[in-house]
Amino acid sequence: MNDMTPIQTTLKDWESDQEVRWCPGCGDYAILKAVQRTLPMIGADPKNTVFVSGIGCSSRFPYYVESYGFHTIHGRAPAFATGIKLANPELDVWLVTGDGDGMSIGGNHTMHVLRRNLDCQIMLFNNEIYGLTKGQYSPTSRVGTSSPTSPVGSVDRPALPCAFALGSGARFVARGYDVSKDLPEVLKAAHAHKGAAFIEIFQNCIVYNKDRFDDFTAKGVAAENQIWCTDGEPLLFAKGTKGLSLDHDTLTLKVVDVVDGDWQAADVAVHNVKNRGLAHMLVEMPFGPFPMALGVIYDDPRPTFEGEVVAERAKLIEGKTANLGKLLSKGQTWTVEEKDAAHGLMD
Amino acid sequence: MASITAEQEKPASVQEASPEAVVVRFAGDSGDGMQLTGGQFTLSTALAGNDLATFPDFPAEIRAPQGTLFGVSAFQINFGSSEITTAGDAPDVLVAMNPAALKTNVQALKPGGLVIADTGEFSKRNLDKAKYETSPLEDGSLAKWDVLAFDISALTLEAVKPFGLGNKEALRCKNMWTLGLALWMFDRDREPLVNWLKTKFAKNPVLADANIAALNAGHAYGETAELAGPLKKLHIDPVPSEPGLYRTITGAEAVSLGLVAGAQLAELPMFFGGYPITPASAILHNLVKMKEFGVTTFQAEDEIAAICSAIGASYAGQLGVTSSSGPGIALKGEAMGLAIMTELPLVIVNSQRGGPSTGLPTKTEQSDLYQAVYGRNGDAPLPVIAARSPADAFECAIEACRIATQFMTPVMLLTDGYIGNASEPWLVPDPSTFEPFPVKFLEDTNNPDGKVLPYKRDERGVRPWIKPGTADLMHRVGGIEKAIDTGDLDYSPATHQAQTDARKAKVDGIAAAVPAQDVCLGNENGRLAVVGWGSTYGPIHQAVRRARRKGYDVSHIHVRHVWPLPANMGDLLAGFEKVLVPEMNTGQFKTVLRDQFLVDAVPLNKTSGQPFAIAEIEEAIASFFDGVPGHAEGEVPVNDTQLPNPEA
Numbered sequence: 001m002n003d004m005t006p007i008q009t010t011l012k013d014w015e016s017d018q019e020v021r022w023c024p025g026c027g028d029y030a031i032l033k034a035v036q037r038t039l040p041m042i043g044a045d046p047k048n049t050v051f052v053s054g055i056g057c058s059s060r061f062p063y064y065v066e067s068y069g070f071h072t073i074h075g076r077a078p079a080f081a082t083g084i085k086l087a088n089p090e091l092d093v094w095l096v097t098g099d100g101d102g103m104s105i106g107g108n109h110t111m112h113v114l115r116r117n118l119d120c121q122i123m124l125f126n127n128e129i130y131g132l133t134k135g136q137y138s139p140t141s142r143v144g145t146s147s148p149t150s151p152v153g154s155v156d157r158p159a160l161p162c163a164f165a166l167g168s169g170a171r172f173v174a175r176g177y178d179v180s181k182d183l184p185e186v187l188k189a190a191h192a193h194k195g196a197a198f199i200e201i202f203q204n205c206i207v208y209n210k211d212r213f214d215d216f217t218a219k220g221v222a223a224e225n226q227i228w229c230t231d232g233e234p235l236l237f238a239k240g241t242k243g244l245s246l247d248h249d250t251l252t253l254k255v256v257d258v259v260d261g262d263w264q265a266a267d268v269a270v271h272n273v274k275n276r277g278l279a280h281m282l283v284e285m286p287f288g289p290f291p292m293a294l295g296v297i298y299d300d301p302r303p304t305f306e307g308e309v310v311a312e313r314a315k316l317i318e319g320k321t322a323n324l325g326k327l328l329s330k331g332q333t334w335t336v337e338e339k340d341a342a343h344g345l346m347d
Numbered sequence: 348m349a350s351i352t353a354e355q356e357k358p359a360s361v362q363e364a365s366p367e368a369v370v371v372r373f374a375g376d377s378g379d380g381m382q383l384t385g386g387q388f389t390l391s392t393a394l395a396g397n398d399l400a401t402f403p404d405f406p407a408e409i410r411a412p413q414g415t416l417f418g419v420s421a422f423q424i425n426f427g428s429s430e431i432t433t434a435g436d437a438p439d440v441l442v443a444m445n446p447a448a449l450k451t452n453v454q455a456l457k458p459g460g461l462v463i464a465d466t467g468e469f470s471k472r473n474l475d476k477a478k479y480e481t482s483p484l485e486d487g488s489l490a491k492w493d494v495l496a497f498d499i500s501a502l503t504l505e506a507v508k509p510f511g512l513g514n515k516e517a518l519r520c521k522n523m524w525t526l527g528l529a530l531w532m533f534d535r536d537r538e539p540l541v542n543w544l545k546t547k548f549a550k551n552p553v554l555a556d557a558n559i560a561a562l563n564a565g566h567a568y569g570e571t572a573e574l575a576g577p578l579k580k581l582h583i584d585p586v587p588s589e590p591g592l593y594r595t596i597t598g599a600e601a602v603s604l605g606l607v608a609g610a611q612l613a614e615l616p617m618f619f620g621g622y623p624i625t626p627a628s629a630i631l632h633n634l635v636k637m638k639e640f641g642v643t644t645f646q647a648e649d650e651i652a653a654i655c656s657a658i659g660a661s662y663a664g665q666l667g668v669t670s671s672s673g674p675g676i677a678l679k680g681e682a683m684g685l686a687i688m689t690e691l692p693l694v695i696v697n698s699q700r701g702g703p704s705t706g707l708p709t710k711t712e713q714s715d716l717y718q719a720v721y722g723r724n725g726d727a728p729l730p731v732i733a734a735r736s737p738a739d740a741f742e743c744a745i746e747a748c749r750i751a752t753q754f755m756t757p758v759m760l761l762t763d764g765y766i767g768n769a770s771e772p773w774l775v776p777d778p779s780t781f782e783p784f785p786v787k788f789l790e791d792t793n794n795p796d797g798k799v800l801p802y803k804r805d806e807r808g809v810r811p812w813i814k815p816g817t818a819d820l821m822h823r824v825g826g827i828e829k830a831i832d833t834g835d836l837d838y839s840p841a842t843h844q845a846q847t848d849a850r851k852a853k854v855d856g857i858a859a860a861v862p863a864q865d866v867c868l869g870n871e872n873g874r875l876a877v878v879g880w881g882s883t884y885g886p887i888h889q890a891v892r893r894a895r896r897k898g899y900d901v902s903h904i905h906v907r908h909v910w911p912l913p914a915n916m917g918d919l920l921a922g923f924e925k926v927l928v929p930e931m932n933t934g935q936f937k938t939v940l941r942d943q944f945l946v947d948a949v950p951l952n953k954t955s956g957q958p959f960a961i962a963e964i965e966e967a968i969a970s971f972f973d974g975v976p977g978h979a980e981g982e983v984p985v986n987d988t989q990l991p992n993p994e995a
Binding site for chain 1: 393589593611620643648649659662681821
C-alpha cells in the first residue's frame with residue numbers, strides 16, 4: 001500500500017472494457033469482484049494502481065481491471081513488480097499468481113520478493129491444479145490427485161503456500177477463498193500492511209478440480225471446518241463450541257471443546273498476528289480434527305525493500321553531484337598538449 | 348616491431364635502445380598479484396605517453412593451488428611509440444615468478460627474448476609442481492632465450508626487512524619489487540606508483556612503506572647492478588596523439604560509463620538489474636558506485652529476475668538495463684521476447700565468453716552472435732551492436748541507449764571477455780559534445796475519440812511510452828498477441844500477421860537511423876575486404892595495414908551495427924571481389940552476411956578461446972593474393988604459446 005490521498009471510486013470504475021474469459025462458474029470471477037469491491041474501500045487510485053501477473057488462468061486478471069496492468073511471463077511477476085516498484089515506489093502494486101505460476105515455475109521469485117519485503121500485495125490463487133494447460137496436477141495438488149499426467153493419482157507431496165511464505169520471511173500471511181464474503185476484508189488488511197503481503201486464495205476450478213475445497217467451504221461443513229483468525233480474539237470455531245489450545249507437553253496445537261462460551265476455562269489461545277510461532281502452527285494445521293485457518297494469520301511489518309533501497313542510495317550519494325565530465329575523467333589522467341601532437345594522426 | 352635482443356649485438360656500453368614497440372608478459376601464481384602488477388605497469392606506460400593494449404589472463408579458479416600449472420595468472424602488455432591495437436603476438440620479455448609461470452609461458456617468447464625469473468621460487472617442490480625434472484634455469488633448456496635469474500624473493504625480504512613484516516606479508520611485496528625493475532627497464536617515473544601505494548594502503552602506512560621500499564629496491568637493482576648480461580634500459584618514445592585529456596579504460600568501465608551517459612542523454616533514471624557472472628559482473632560493480640546519476644542497481648536472485656526487473660523498470664518509465672554473459676543471456680531469452688512483444692526499451696549487455704554451457708568462463712569468444720540475432724522463440728527481431736575495443740564500448744553503450752529509447756525496443760550490446768578486461772588509453776570525451784535524445788512520454792490521450800491507443804505506431808512504426816501513474820491513460824500490456832492500435836488481446840490470423848510484420852519493419856527500419864558502414868582502412872572497393880565485428884578489430888586492422896604495405900589491394904571493414912546491418916552494407920560488399928570474415932567462432936557473421944547479401948563470404952575461424960594473432964590474419968590475406976590456399980576449412984590451428992595458454 002502507499003500513503004496517497006484516498007480517491008472516491010465505485011466497483012464499476014474498476015471494470016475494464018475487456019470481456020472476461022474464464023470458464024462459466026470459475027472461482028476467478030468471485031475473486032475479481034472481491035478485488036473490485038476492495039479497491040474503492042481502500043481509496044485506491046486507478047492511475048497509480050498496477051496489476052502484474054505471470055501466466056495461467058489467474059494471470060489474465062490484469063486485463064479485467066481498469067488500472068495499469070502487465071501480463072508478463074510464467075512465474076516471473078515478482079521480478080517485474082520489483083523493477084516497477086523500485087522505479088516508482090509511489091505505485092500501488094498487486095501481484096496475481098497461481099499455484100503453478102507462483103509455487104512451481106516461479107517459486108524462486110516468490111521466495112525472494114517475500115524475503116526482500118517489497119511493498120505489494122501477492123494474491124496466489126490456489127486451485128491445486130494446472131487449469132490453462134488442461135488439468136495436470138500442480139505443486140499444491142494433494143497426493144492421489146488424478147490428472148492427465150498422474151492417471152493413477154499423483155505421488156508427490158504438495159507444498160503449503162503459506163508455510164512456504166513464512167519460511168521465506170514473509171511479514172504478512174493471510175488466507176481466504178473465492179466466494180467468501182470476508183475476502184475483501186482480508187484484501188483490505190493486506191493492502192494496509194506496508195511490505196509484501198501474501199494472500200493464499202483457495203479457488204474452485206470447476207472444470208479440472210471441481211469442489212476440491214468442499215471439505216471446508218461447503219455449506220454444511222464450513223462453520224465446523226473453518227477458523228477465522230482475528231488479532232486479539234480467541235481462536236474459536238464451530239460457532240464457538242470448539243477452540244485451539246496449546247498443548248504444553250508437545251508444543252503443538254490441539255482442538256478443545258468450549259462449554260457455554262467459557263473459552264478461558266478451556267485454555268483457548270488468543271490470536272496474536274505478531275506471533276510468528278503461532279502463525280507457523282496455524283498454517284501447518286492438518287485436516288482431521290483441525291479446521292482450515294483463514295483470515296489474517298500473521299502481520300508484523302518490517303521496513304520495505306524499496307524504502308531501504310531509496311535510503312541506501314541517499315546515503316551513497318550524500319554530498320555527491322552528478323557531473324558527467326568529472327565521472328568520465330576519474331582516476332589517473334594525463335594530458336597530451338598541442339605541441340606533442342604535432343605529428344598528427346597516424347595512417 | 349623491434350626486438351630488444353637485437354641490441355645485444357652492440358657493445359655493452361650501448362645500453363639504451365629505442366624500439367618501436369615492446370611486448371612484456373608478467374606471469375606468476377594467481378596469488379602473486381600479477382594482474383595488479385600489470386595494471387600498474389599499464390598506468391605508468393600510459394603516463395609515459397605510449398600507446399598500448401593489454402591482455403589479462405587468469406584462471407577460472409579463485410585461488411588455484413599454489414605453484415601449479417593451472418594456477419598461473421598472466422598479464423600481457425604491448426606498448427609502443429606508434430598506434431597499438433592488439434596485445435601483441437609474442438612477448439619480448441617474460442617475467443616468470445615461479446617454475447609453473449615459466450613453463451606455461453616461455454614457449455610464447457620470441458626467440459632471443461628475455462626471461463626474468465625469481466630463483467627463490469625454483470625449489471624442488473615448485474619444480475615438481477610444474478612438472479620439471481631438472482631446473483630449466485640450469486639445464487640449458489632455455490638456450491634460445493636470454494635468461495636473467497636472481498633471487499627476487501630474497502632481495503624483496505631484504506628490502507622490506509626494516510618494516511618488521513611477517514615472512515608471508517613481506518613476500519607479498521615481490522610484485523612491487525618486480526614492477527620497480529620493470530619501471531627501470533623502460534625508463535619510467537616511479538612517482539605515480541608511490542602515490543598510488545600511499546593511497547591504497549592509507550590505513551596501513553607500514554604496508555605502504557614496505558611496498559614502496561620494494562618498488563625502489565627493484566628499480567635500484569636495475570640501476571646499480573649494471574648487469575653485464577641482457578638487462579638493459581629501453582626508452583619507448585611517446586606516441587604522437589590527438590591533444591587532450593587521457594585516461595586508461597577497460598571495456599567494462601567504458602560500458603558502465605556509456606550506459607550512465609546514455610541514460611543522461613535520454614534524460615532518464617537508469618535501472619540496472621544484474622546477477623553475478625564472469626566476465627560481466629564488473630559492470631554491476633561499477634554502476635553501484637554511480638548512483639548519483641539516477642542509477643538504481645538491483646542484484647537479482649537469478650538472470651531471469653535480473654532482466655524481468657529491468658523490463659519492469661522500463662515499463663514504469665526508467666531505462667532498464669541488464670547484463671550477463673552467454674549462459675545468463677540464454678536464461679533471459681523468454682523475457683527478451685516479452686520486451687519485444689510489449690515494445691519496451693531495454694539494453695542487454697552480453698560480455699561473451701567461450702561456450703557452450705559453462706564453456707570457458709574467463710576466456711574469450713564471439714560465439715553468441717546467432718544467439719543475439721536469432722536466439723529467441725517466435726519472430727523476435729532486436730537490434731544488435733558490437734563494440735570493437737574497450738574505448739569503443741563507451742560510444743556503443745550510448746548508441747544502445749539511443750536506439751532502445753527512440754525505437755521502443757530491447758537492444759543487445761555485444762562485448763567479450765577480452766574487451767571487458769583489457770585496457771587502452773582513452774581520449775576523455777567532452778559531454779557537451781554529445782547529442783542528447785530526450786525521451787517524451789505520452790501524457791495526454793492519442794485518441795480524441797476514446798480510450799488511449801498504446802500500440803498506435805508513428806511513421807517509424809514506434810509506439811508511445813506511457814508511464815503508470817499518468818492520469819486517464821490506463822491500459823494493459825502483455826505477451827499475448829494484440830490488436831493494432833488498441834493493444835487489446837487479439838490473436839486472429841490477420842492481426843498476428845500484421846503485428847509480426849510491424850515488429851520486423853520497425854527493427855529493419857533502424858538501419859536508416861544508423862550511420863552508413865564505412866571502410867576503416869583501404870579503398871571502398873577492390874579485390875579483398877576483410878570484414879570483422881567486435882574485438883577482432885585490432886588484429887584485423889594491423890594485418891590489413893601490413894598487407895597493404897606489401898602492396899595488396901585489401902580493405903578493412905569493421906561492423907558496429909550487426910543487426911540491422913547498415914543500409915549501404917550490401918552495396919559496399921558488392922564492390923569487392925572477395926570477402927574474408929575472421930571470427931572467434933565457427934563462422935556466424937559469415938552466415939549472416941551470406942544470408943543477407945548472397946555474398947560469397949569466406950570464413951577464418953578461431954575457437955581456442957584466444958584472440959587472433961596478427962600473423963594468422965596476415966597469412967589468410969596473403970593466400971588470396973599468392974594463390975597459396977589458407978588454412979584448411981578456414982580454421983586457424985591452435986597456438987598454444989599465445990595467451991591464454993590452453994595448458995594453464
